[in-house]
Amino acid sequence: MYKTNGLRIAFLSNMNNNHFALARYLRDEGFDCELLLFTDEQDHFHPKCDTFTLEFMTWIKRISWGSERQLLTINPKVIQADLDKYDVFIGCGLAPAFLCKAGLLLDIMIPYGNDIWSETMYRFALPHYIAKSISSTYFQRKGLSQSKIVNCALGAGIYGSRIRKLCSNSLFWKFDIPMVYHRQYADPVVNGGSHWISEFEAVRNNADLMVVAHGRHVWGNASDPNVKGNNLLIKAWHLFCQRNPSIKAKLVFIEYGQNVTESKQYVTDLGLNASVKWFPQMFRKDIMPALLMADIVAAEFVHSWIGGGVIFEALVAGKPLLMHSIEHEKSTTMDNLYPIYNAKTPVQIAARLQEYVENKERGKEIGLQGQYWYKKYVVDKALTRYSQYFEERAAELGKVPR
Incomplete structure (x- = not known):
């Protein structure tokens, strides 16, 4: 799938296997997507838990960062080096925080819940962990505020008002992603x-x-x-x-x-x-x-x-x-x-x-x-909008979308 002048898309983290499912749909459409797994991914949300084949092994990679406790001390150059070859960043979890620390912007944030709830709240912590907790919350809030797009249905759910406040500068795509392939x-x-x-x-x-x-x-x-x-x-x-x-x-x-x-x-x-x-x-x-x-x-x-x-x-x-x-x-x-x-x-x-x-x-x-x-309303709708965005970004960068 790789093209020398092709648009390269990185999905960061895989809570609930959401990104794995969406990336599979987009790869079916011809886009060059890779999934980067954080260090703190839950085992039962590994891609192997949601597929009957081993095809995913060619485009899934585990990186050396992603957990809350790493954010304070990680060298931004490590993040930059891991992401240097990608043109589009789609994330959940603490992806906004890590990109923010590295001076990068998240193209699309796909929140799953706690990443815009507990992860954005300053909270009590053990004395030796306070600095790490504060750092994580600070960068998560800042990274969310800088995200270009938030893909969230924003229905009657309890998260709605909070994500609107945190991402007041973002464009909202008010539809669900296809979480299940x-x-x-x-x-x-x-x-x-x-x-x-x-x-x-x-x-x-x-x-x-x-x-x-x-x-x-x-x-x-x-x-x-x-x-x-x-x-x-x-x-x-x-x-x-x-x-x-x-x-x-x-x-x-x-x-x-x-x-x-x-x-x-x-x-x-x-x-x-x-x-x-x-x-x-x-x-x-x-x-x-x-x-x-x-x-x-x-x-x-x-x-x-x-x-x-x-x-x-x-x-x-x-x-x-x-x-x-x-x-x-x-x-x-x-x-x-x-x-x-x-x-x-x-x-x-x-x-x-x-x-x-x-x-x-x-x-x-x-x-x-x-x-x-x-x-019709989840799979087809999401693929149409994501395809349009990738084609627009490819045109801006002078690259081939797929």
Whole structure:
């Protein structure tokens, strides 16, 4: 793919495998993209966790920096040397901070959450760590303020006002990026499969209703944007099972998040152990077969989001989403939104589950409409805008875009 006079694009960091997915789409379009992994990347978001092939090894590189504790002492020349050959920088995490320290500008910031939340707040730290924490926050704020573009849907989410304040000088692209590379999940068995498939099949074969809720377990106050409402779903599941004792129903959870223990205890307290199946934390390529087998995918019930990993994974799988969405409540037309089972309280969630079992064909149609929406309004829209930007930058630099 490399051209001597071609535009070279660097994706910095890979939280949630977001950049890996977007880079794959753009490489399919002929752009020369590489993904640079930071030193503090989470193992379960490594590119190998989201692909059935080894092709990625030719364009993925691990660099020697990226963590908060490195920012204070790193020599800017190290950053400059690692990035010297690239023309466009797309980042998340602390990418704005490191580029700022090196005197570079981030072309496009794609925030995932904490990079514009906790990472931009001056906070208490141990005495030996105070200087590093302050330095990181300072450069992150400054780097964000200098970012040319912020790609963020900016819906009703709790992050909206903060990112507008931090990036007041930036151009906003108010659409979601395609976080999930849908082209490999049409048939996971053909594409390499997963050793978890038989385990999920065992659940599917013994259930009239299979609901998958594979997001993090985070309990707490609604002021925390990470809170998911797992307890609300568990209570709703209790109500639904009480009302439908003849239905063989299974709720699939993943042991992921800081409050797994609390969720397990609540399941036990409500006598739901027989109808709830737990699986260990796993890679996206392993969890996707479960979604493809499921009837419904449950997302979040405290905060309102239109996009996100759990949501987009469900849409790619073609399954109806059970979730809370203010945007869906406000919308007078569904032209630019996918249909969902909208609910927030345990009573509402249980009612939506009841609605599905009483009209499964409608549920299947909701899932297929969501799948179409993802391809048209997320994938196609993002590729059009990114392609346009790369072509504009290539023209400015006198280079070939692809």
